[in-house]
Amino acid sequence: MSLSLCKVRLQEERKQWRKDHPFGFYARPKKTADGTLDLTRWDAGIPGKSNSLWAEATYPVTITFSDEYPSKPPKVMFPPGFWHPNVYPSGTVCLSILNESQDWRPAITLKQIVLGIQELLTNPNPDSPAQEPAWKAFSKDRATYEKKVKEQAKKYANAT
Amino acid sequence: MGKDTYLRKILGPERLSKIRASKVLMVGAGGIGCELLKDLLLSGFGEIHIIDLDTITLSNLNRQFLFLKEDIDKLKSLIVAKNVQSFNYFDCKLIPYHGNVMDTKAFPLEWYNQFDYIYNALDNLEARRYVNKIALFLRKPLMESGTTGFDGQVQPIYPYETECFDCLEKATPQTFPVCTIRSTPSKPVHCIVWAKEFLFQQLFSFSTLQEVLQDQLRGETDDSEEIDRINKEANELFALKSLISQEDFPSQVIRKIYDEDIEKSLRLETLWKNREKPQVLDFENTYKGPLMDMLSDASNESILSDDARSCTLLEILYIFWVSIVRLQKRVNENQELDILFDKDDEDTLNFVSAAANLRSHAFHIDLQTKFDIKQIAGNIIPAIATTNAIISGFSDLASLNYWNSNFETKHAKTTFISIKENKRATSAAVGPPSKKCASCGQVSRGIANISKDMLKMTVQDLLLKIIKKYGYGDDISLLLGQGELIYDYDFDDNLESKLADIKSFKSNEILLIQDEEDNWENLELYLNFVDGDSIFDLPDLTLRPKPQVELPKEDEDKNDDNGPELEAGFIEIDDEDEPPAKKRKIQEEIEIL
Structure with missing residues (x-):
């Protein structure tokens, strides 16, 4: 018998998202084997900002909520090996608002999370490296960094 | 004179006969439960059911007076029911259950429905929350009780009329990410956890499973370089362990842990970009000589048992060295291949406290006394028999109001006790259900x-x-x-x-x-x-209008501190300086009966 708070909040997030979500983003709970929706695991898509290296592509993430949400933040993951200085090799996003001991607050909404990640794509935080290749390239070899970002954008390019 | 003469006078004949006819449940037969059962029995209850899932251990006997030495390893629930028979003056029917209160098969909701009143005498948050929810579903009165050291509290809960257990947020137990423990400690507790759960186990506990660590790591961290280093370190320790039969084992351990591993960690520059770099001990050049001198003087052994001493680094090294030698001897000579940390095992405690302090030194963290480390490493929540007895008394007495003919839930009171002179016992009216409570208010x-x-x-x-x-x-x-x-x-x-x-x-x-x-x-x-x-x-219920939505409007969220209702600070039941009921009107005198 879990705490009601987590479930109530997740359904509230779903409702708020339905009413209002930023253009180009999607977020939906995963379907379970018996045809229901699992509100603790979501698939979401983050569009790269237009006029940036990340433009014209939508990057997939999975968002996982624990029983202790919203006391504790959800975990957000890109596909493994995602090229970004603040994304761990496993795909986990390193972002202060997703860190319980840093800026996570229970009031942060799903919309704020995905917008935060979109912002992080174009503005990496070099002080908080999560993977070596992208971080090194970003710090020391900007040409390679940008080339890799563009390649990755092609991989996740929006259908036209 | 009848046995119940005084009871009849105190409670009144009408109330006593209601209590005699009542069937109540006591959840937990430990520190509070033992006391509470005696109190309930002597208050005249007709039928008491008792659930507990534990067996009796030696360490229970100092405060759980219904258990005797010969009861060790027997079931708590059965033994309490048996051992109160000698003073079961009012022929109370006692029904014990050995089981988990959260087992829905053994104890489905309808099972709880037979009781007039539920008493919690529990020691953990999860079970307390569970019983609270059961009480909410069934609208059964519940008496919640808890103690920590000299502090204690009882809270009567009348579902949907007074605050429930979840109305006040509770602190959740803290866990630490692997990386904080293994690479970047910043508090004494990080070093203690490392010494006790990693270093000690790796060197002296044979049953340590490497696999567990792997799963934990994969779940918690993603920096592959970091994982590699941590794994390598564990493997190297395994190699180190095999040297335990050699005489220079203690110095090998010290050099490996406080020189080599720190040097390796310093090479991971990004870790230290925003943190202070750890310092290498430099054992051979700086400390080995003086340490050998200390070791040759037997009078220094008094340091080992001085728990409150603020030791110098050299003294800590001395304790570390001696504890390793002693543990080494236990492994080699007594064939103790699987030594487990036990706060009452002096060698293991000396090892862990010295190892933790040496690591604290490396990472510029304040050193702790052995006494302090024992509290943390032993997970010691001081349990005091007197506190339990007082709180159990309040739990029983506060519940007796319920059988008063003119009882109203608004008269219910919560009671706190503490060691502070002007706050030995205070009581306060219980509040209404919190509008923010996801368990009852919403x-x-x-x-x-x-x-x-x-x-x-x-x-x-x-x-x-x-x-x-x-x-x-x-x-x-x-x-x-x-x-x-x-x-x-x-x-x-x-x-x-x-x-x-x-x-x-x-x-x-x-x-x-x-x-x-x-x-x-x-x-x-x-x-x-x-x-x-x-x-x-479907149950007949009249729904209340929905309270205000808890999500703040984004535009108003600019000001971080006002909006989020859910963010209300954690309140600890036992925090002396900030009792949960601080804002309520505290009454100086206690009127329970």
Whole structure:
């Protein structure tokens, strides 16, 4: 018998998202084997900002909520090996608002999370490296960094 | 003179006869339970059921007076029921259960329904929350009690009339990420956890499973370089362990842990970009000579047992060295191949406290005394017999009000005790249910009795029945279990599915219904499958209008500190300086009876 708070909040997030979500983003709970929706695991898509290296592509993430949400933040993951200085090799996003001991607050909404990640794509935080290749390239070899970002954008390019 | 003469005078004949006819449940037969059972018995209750899942251990005997030495390893619930018989003056019927209160098969909701009153005498948050929810579903009065050291509290809970257990947020136990423990400690406790759960186990506990660590690591960290380093370190320690039969084992350990490993960690420059770099001990050049001198003087051994001493680094090294030598001897000579940390095992405690302090030194963290480290490493929550006895007394006495003919829930009082002179015992009126409480303030509850043949009904049928019964608008959502959405406005795939096909729609599960139009509060229905035909009974409830939505508007969120209601600071039950009821009117005198 879990705490009601987590479930109530997740359904509230779903409702708020339905009413209002930023253009180009999607977020939906995963379907379970018996045809229901699992509100603790979501698939979401983050569009790269237009006029940036990340433009014209939508990057997939999975968002996982624990029983202790919203006391504790959800975990957000890109596909493994995602090229970004603040994304761990496993795909986990390193972002202060997703860190319980840093800026996570229970009031942060799903919309704020995905917008935060979109912002992080174009503005990496070099002080908080999560993977070596992208971080090194970003710090020391900007040409390679940008080339890799563009390649990755092609991989996740929006259908036209 | 009858045995109950005084009881009759104190309680009044009417109240006593009601109490004699009552059936109550006591959850937990430990520190508080032992005391409470005696109190309830002597208050004249007619029937007491007792649940506990534990067996009696030696360390219980200093305060759980219903247990004797010969009871060790026996079941607590059975033994308490047996050992109170010598003073069972009012012929109370005692029914013990050995089991977990959260086991829905052994103790389904309807089982709880037989009781007039529930007493919690528990030691953990999870079970307390569970029983609180049961009480909310059944609207049963519940007496909550707890102690920490000299502090204690009893809280009577009258569901939906007074605050429930979840109305006040509780601190959740802290866990530490692997990387903080293994690479970047910043507090004494990080070093203590490392010394006790990693270093000690790696060197002296044979049963340590490397696999566990791997799973934990994968779950918690993602920096592959970091994982590699941590794994390598563990493997190297394993190699080090094999040197335990050699005489220079102690110095090998010190050099490996406090020189080599720190040097390696310093090479991972990014770790130290925003942190202070750790310092290498430099054992051979700086400390080995003086340490050898210390070791040759037997009078230094008094340091080992001085728990309150603020040791110098050299003294800590001395303690570390001696504890390693002693543990080494136990392994080599006594063939103790699996030594477990025990706060009462002096060698293991000396090893862990010295190892933790040496690591604290390396990472520029304040050193602790052995006494302090013992508290943390031993997970010691001081349990004091007197506190338990006082709190159990209050638990019993405060509940007796309930059987008063003119009792009203608004007269219920919560009581705190502490060691502070002017606050030995204070009581305060219990508050109404918190509007922010997700367990009671924002949700109504009831039991839905359903016979199995009704599971051929579709989700749509269920939806219509609920809407009709409770007066919701068309737009509601249905959730089961942890967060399984069956239906909402945007998800109608299951409308035609039979309830039997939804796996989580089963007995003892909870169906959460939410009004998407935000007019009415949430509703939780406990699914209770019953024998019979065509039974589909939804509980009669009048829903309250929905309280204000908890999500702050984004634009107003600029000011971080005002909006989020959910963010209300954690309140610890036992925090001396900030009792939860601080803002309430505290009454100086206690009127319980």
